[in-house]
Amino acid sequence: MNDGKAGIESGARITSWLAARKQRPLTCSIAVAVLLCCALAHAAVPATDKAPKSGITLFQGATLIDGSGAPPRPDMDVLVEGERILRVLPDSQLDPAVRAKAKAIDLRERFLMPGMIDAHVHLATPPNRRQAEAILRRDLYGGVTAVRDMADDLRAVGELTRASLAGEIPAPDIYYAALMAGPDFFTDERTGQVSVGGVPGHVPWMQAVTKATDLPLAVARAKGTWATAIKLYADLPADLASRITAEAHRQGLLVWAHATPYPSKPSDMVAAGVDAISHACLLIREPDAHVPSWSEPHPNVDLAKFRQGDNPALARLFKEMARRGTILDATLWTYSSDTAGSTTMPPLAPGSCDDTVGGEITRQAYLAHVPIDAGTDFIGDWKDPWPDLFHELDTLAVKAGMPNEAILQSATLVGARAAGQQRDMGSIEPGKLANMVVLARNPLTDLKNLKSVLMTVKRGRVYPRTAFVPLVKNDITDR
Numbered sequence: 182m183n184d185g186k187a188g189i190e191s192g193a194r195i196t197s198w199l200a201a202r203k204q205r206p207l208t209c210s211i212a213v214a215v216l217l218c219c220a221l222a223h224a225a226v227p228a229t230d231k232a233p234k235s236g237i238t239l240f241q242g243a244t245l246i247d248g249s250g251a252p253p254r255p256d257m258d259v260l261v262e263g264e265r266i267l268r269v270l271p272d273s274q275l276d277p278a279v280r281a282k283a284k285a286i287d288l289r290e291r292f293l294m295p296g297m298i299d300a301h302v303h304l305a306t307p308p309n310r311r312q313a314e315a316i317l318r319r320d321l322y323g324g325v326t327a328v329r330d331m332a333d334d335l336r337a338v339g340e341l342t343r344a345s346l347a348g349e350i351p352a353p354d355i356y357y358a359a360l361m362a363g364p365d366f367f368t369d370e371r372t373g374q375v376s377v378g379g380v381p382g383h384v385p386w387m388q389a390v391t392k393a394t395d396l397p398l399a400v401a402r403a404k405g406t407w408a409t410a411i412k413l414y415a416d417l418p419a420d421l422a423s424r425i426t427a428e429a430h431r432q433g434l435l436v437w438a439h440a441t442p443y444p445s446k447p448s449d450m451v452a453a454g455v456d457a458i459s460h461a462c463l464l465i466r467e468p469d470a471h472v473p474s475w476s477e478p479h480p481n482v483d484l485a486k487f488r489q490g491d492n493p494a495l496a497r498l499f500k501e502m503a504r505r506g507t508i509l510d511a512t513l514w515t516y517s518s519d520t521a522g523s524t525t526m527p528p529l530a531p532g533s534c535d536d537t538v539g540g541e542i543t544r545q546a547y548l549a550h551v552p553i554d555a556g557t558d559f560i561g562d563w564k565d566p567w568p569d570l571f572h573e574l575d576t577l578a579v580k581a582g583m584p585n586e587a588i589l590q591s592a593t594l595v596g597a598r599a600a601g602q603q604r605d606m607g608s609i610e611p612g613k614l615a616n617m618v619v620l621a622r623n624p625l626t627d628l629k630n631l632k633s634v635l636m637t638v639k640r641g642r643v644y645p646r647t648a649f650v651p652l653v654k655n656d657i658t659d660r
């Protein structure tokens with residue numbers, strides 16, 4: 182039963198019931214008592230979580246890191262009306278009449294930055310509502326206001342997306358992809374986990390495609406899931422990837438691809454016009470003249486040629502990516518030793534690319550002006566009170582050597598662009614959604630200061646860190 186709606190209905194129902202009560206004995210009063218409890222339970226949700234009433238909220242006197250890359254500005258005000266930012270201005274210029282009318286939140290000595298975006302998550306492989314809600318809650322109260330879901334059972338992700346937008350669960354907004362791959366990929370057991378009741382490869386969010394596929398129909402089926410993008414995953418030749426990308430763009434969908442889907446490789450994906458490519462360690466195939474097919478053995482690569490951060494084949498690729506604005510979704514953390522003990526991912530094979538080599542490749546991309554988003558593609562332990570994203574940000578700093586301001590841009594503006602939401606989020610400017618984070622300490626001086634979140638604002642609604650309910654054992658079972 183949907184509390185909110187039930188709450189309002191029970192009110193009306195109470196009135197009519199009360200009118201009828203004069204005619205009925207005891208059972209009536211018990212029913213009335215039950216309905217009253219529901220209404221009270223509904224009213225029990227902390228006031229700050231409620232949708233913002235019309236009227237203006239003044240976030241006052243903060244040191245503003247607006248996400249544009251501009252240096253922080255002290256003593257700034259942000260006026261929010263409903264879900265959106267109305268104005269951003271120095272406190273000294275605020276009209277006293279506006280100040281008097283607005284509900285003020287004092288942010289002096291505080292830092293205000295855009296809400297962060299985890300550009301690579303999987304919330305339903307397999308569907309696990311309790312786990313998904315726990316991860317999303319940890320994200321939101323840690324400053325993450327949007328996530329990009331990179332393929333899953335979209336029946337479950339669609340419902341989570343609705344519940345988040347409706348404010349029924351404390352969660353970031355979710356933008357997701359419908360997957361396409363060649364037939365050989367659909368022997369992977371994960372495709373079965375996310376297609377229960379259907380046939381992997383033949384459901385709109387997991388489609389097997391070949392040269393014979395009716396692409397306008399396949400893309401329209403994917404779009405019908407309310408997906409933001411098509412995810413090109415595996416077993417795809419370059420020409421087919423190009424045709425899918427052209428059709429997806431024609432139908433207004435983005436295209437997010439694995440950097441090497443086999444047998445196509447990164448430069449094929451970039452030339453196909455995809456919007457973002459994932460996994461720095463999949464870039465190691467770029468120098469190879471021949472890339473095997475998906476189902477053929479994938480021989481180890483000599484990683485030495487990537488350790489100096491000056492690989493010539495990657496230099497050509499990154500030049501083209503920078504020219505086109507193709508985003509690199511590096512996901513370095515998922516190649517780290519933190520994944521040991523994972524229940525969903527095999528351990529890294531000896532001699533395979535890890536976060537150190539992936540970090541060198543990402544540093545080369547960063548220095549070549551390739552836009553890099555911040556995506557996790559892994560799930561932290563339930564004991565961790567902070568978003569998984571913080572691990573990726575740390576890894577971009579330690580392994581790719583990116584400076585803090587670039588890393589915060591990866592987690593904000595570039596993340597917004599990766600999700601196709603740059604008009605609505607990723608920076609603090611008038612007209613955009615009021616997705617913001619208030620911190621006690623400056624994240625530009627030390628990324629560890631991200632763990633000083635005091636409140637998250639999503640679509641103008643305030644989520645104080647004090648309201649965060651920590652995770653418990655068994656909240657996370659599939660990681």
Ligand SMILES: [Zn+2]
Nearest residue numbers: 301303331558
């Ligand atoms: Zn992934």
